[in-house]
Amino acid sequence: MSGRAGRWRVAVDVMGGDRAPGAPVAGGLEAMRRWPVEILWVGPEAQVAAELRRQVGGSRVPGRIVPASQVIEPGDPPVAALRRKPDSSIVVGIRLVRDGEADAFVSAGSTGALMAAGKLLLGTLPGIARPALAAVLPTLDGRGFLMLDLGASAEADAEQLVHYAVMGVVYAREVLGRPAPRVALLNIGSEAGKGNRLYREAHERLARSGLDFAGNVEARELFAGPADVVVCDGFTGNVALKAMEGVGEACWKLLKAEVARRPLARLAAGLLRPVLRRVRRQLDYGEYGAALFLGLDGLVFKCHGSSDPRAIANGIGAAVRACQGRLLHRIGESIGKEDGEALGRGR
């Protein structure tokens, strides 16, 4: 599906995220310098062209603009927004993937709208009942791990959790470059038999599968990087992710408030600022590249809403690696063969 001259064609949502259109355009331009990629800029034509000219500093526009006159706002109810805004950048971008005009779509727009449009326009891969939102979360050693489902599907059964594991393993191998990915199950205790019915059954199935299964892992241990892939249902994963974000934010807010109250601390905080910034960045999963809707029959990457150009570029980089690794094809080969050789255990 590669485009002109062996380049992957990645559609970029120019209107997605808090820093649109500046950050998506800058990120796309950065990606063009780093990877063999052709960008399809999706957004209102005049606005996109103006931003491109402003950043490139010339009159010739790199890549191709695909017009989309509407924008889905973060507050729009996803499903209704798709109906009311059929010419939005999200719908147009995903349609490009569906129609084979783009190899992947990258957006910092509304997760719910991307999810809804993805399900509606692309559908799921054969054998996959529900897609999962997967993202690389940070670990203390900087390696990171893939966690899914972070909230694409509110319900899941044990078979679906096994499918998430399979898809995660393929992603970890083909995109993150982990030769023999280990899988863990998020749970409320490390021993087998812990958790509710769903998690006890998922544990049994994963233990019986051909996957390299590391057993249960508690949310507290995630930062130690207990596995390459951690699976859970979308409700639990979304709560865990938002709990982590909440603590991070609370931590910085309190730190700021406390520092502001003390002159000496204010001086010290100035000296510490680069340290604090680095710590914050290490804990920010947005830095580790985009999230991906695994299980959709098409590549849709979701960058953090506050993505800067580097985060957008990283999202495009992940899309390129997914194309190069023939991710969807490999997932198709592996689903339903959890006990077989297709999972590459020990390869």
Next chain:
Amino acid sequence: MSGRAGRWRVAVDVMGGDRAPGAPVAGGLEAMRRWPVEILWVGPEAQVAAELRRQVGGSRVPGRIVPASQVIEPGDPPVAALRRKPDSSIVVGIRLVRDGEADAFVSAGSTGALMAAGKLLLGTLPGIARPALAAVLPTLDGRGFLMLDLGASAEADAEQLVHYAVMGVVYAREVLGRPAPRVALLNIGSEAGKGNRLYREAHERLARSGLDFAGNVEARELFAGPADVVVCDGFTGNVALKAMEGVGEACWKLLKAEVARRPLARLAAGLLRPVLRRVRRQLDYGEYGAALFLGLDGLVFKCHGSSDPRAIANGIGAAVRACQGRLLHRIGESIGKEDGEALGRGR
């Protein structure tokens, strides 16, 4: 059920927690100075007496020692531990509550063992199918809110979530002193209709109840203090709590590592230490008093495993307020009357 001279009799697990027996003894002594309370010290007689004498500095021991020759370690599998260690401080302490010799039991020992012993020896209140672990979690404004279930029961249905809400409201009113507690439901989106089947049904029931229901709240918003009581099932609550703890710990570890690498930052960190300590304390739910197994037919408070004397004393303080507020009696009055006046809405 008050003891001698109008004092509440609180049994304290002298062997529970990382800092036993020093912290439980010091915490108990502090509580005796602050509240009308008589302490029953539960643990190996000679060891408890020696620690008491060491801390009091005399030969007369304040309160009464209730001998318990065994200790359940944090790593012991809870249910097996109860069988193998029938004379452990946890079993003896909860038996004191069951037999009416103590009004409450406070322990920094194994949550699982406390839970198992509580269910086995005390059972649940009439109408309550499963108990819930409730704790006051921190908010940015320092008020805090009660969250439950944090992991007492891995399964719950919508009716049980409503019962958690009722018990939480009674606790918030009688123990935390909130005159008209508001309840929120933890969920993955703020609108009604969000979440999985369990949470959609719980939302409907809570909206129909006589409770002051604030709707759904996302884990990310918890630190803003969206309600006095936040309910969820024990699996989700436990994952959320541990995710928050994990980020907190990761945050401090990274900060330390980064600071150690830079001499100037090391100096600044010295100046900032009191600030960092204060922030850490504000985010530490252990500071806000003990967790409680709500729904058991008896008062069992669980302090954090790393509790210092102040945290233990706060746990005893919460026990005293629960006794004074006749918590169990009030819960009994309110269960099954979620649509009635017993909930004190608008009182």
